[in-house]
Amino acid sequence: MxxxxxxxxxxxxxxxxxxxxxxxxxxxxxxxxxxxxxxxxxxxxxxxxxxxxxxxxxxxxxxKEKEYIAEITFGVESLTDDAEGEKTQRNIKESPSRETIEKILAKFIGKIQQTPPIFSALKIKGESAYRKARRGEKIKLKPREVEIKSVEVLKYEWPRLMLKVITGPGVYIRALARDLGQALGVGGYLSDLERTRVGxxxxxxxxxxxxxxx
Structure with missing residues (x-):
């Protein structure tokens, strides 16, 4: 203590x-x-x-800096960007290679613009975004500048990818999973997350x- x-x-x-x-x-x-x-x-x-x-x-x-071990499942999209939400299956003809994934991941390292998940605790006019989303209201959150310091591929076996991610404050790993899936053209959601360090x-x-x- x-x-x-x-x-x-x-x-x-x-x-x-x-x-x-x-x-x-x-x-x-x-x-x-x-x-x-x-x-x-x-x-x-x-x-x-x-x-x-x-x-x-x-x-x-x-x-302070945060460290995560994240599992992303490709080929499926989630309304909440994690395992909790309603899911939509994507029709995938060809799964991306590890090399392709690492190349795309490199674009997420550094200071980036990230749009938070609509199912988040961020306030919109004094009310949490997730409360509005659950009522079925249309929500558009603005991108924010955040910093992803490093991303390392620990394991990849389609459709699951395991990453070690080190971030600055304010990063949503759910949003990283969503955005990586979109960038690869296969969709994806955060299927498991462990935060292993805070400072x-x-x-x-x-x-x-x-x-x-x-």
Whole structure:
């Protein structure tokens, strides 16, 4: 624990806010916050601040570099850009080679314009985009400048691609999966995601909730 800032390993299933609620129950402290949301289907490092001073410092943690292991499934598109959404099968005549994928991936490295997923917590006129999307409202989010520092192909066996991705703040790995699939002309969605590091907070140092209870 660093000045009441800790790394929790969030499992698949609960929301980041569910973890916050559980930590409030465990510690009895109401002022608990996190630095960087993990979607329910994602797992990995969630940095938590406990107490007023710690939660104030989370704004600095949010800016830190993040590392992910991501699995992308090609040939299928998802309304939410991940495994949760309604899916549409694409008719693929030829699967791209690893060399083609690596060549296209290179275009996503550096400072890029990225359009967030419509099913996201971004606010539109004070309301989360995902709430509007669930009501069937037409949503158009503006691209934002983000930085992807590096992308490494760990494994590729059609239709699945496994990547190690290092990013700056504000990057949506779901959007990277969607955009890579579109750039390759085959479609794709994020089928699995693990965040392995946030700045100096690493997966191997992260606590689970049972450890915190004890």
């Amino acid at each position: 660093l000045n009441n800032i800790i790394a929790i390993y969030k499992p698949k299933g609960p929301t980041s806010h569910d973890i916050i609620d559980e930590i409030r129950k465990i510690t009895g402290e109401r002022r608990v916050g996190h630095a960087g949301t993990l979607d329910p289907l994602a797992r990995g490092v969630l940095v938590i601040g406990i107490g007023r001073d710690a939660t104030k410092k989370l704004s600095e943690v949010v800016k 100096e907070f690493k997966k191997e140092d992260a606590l689970n909730l049972n450890q915190l209870r004890n």
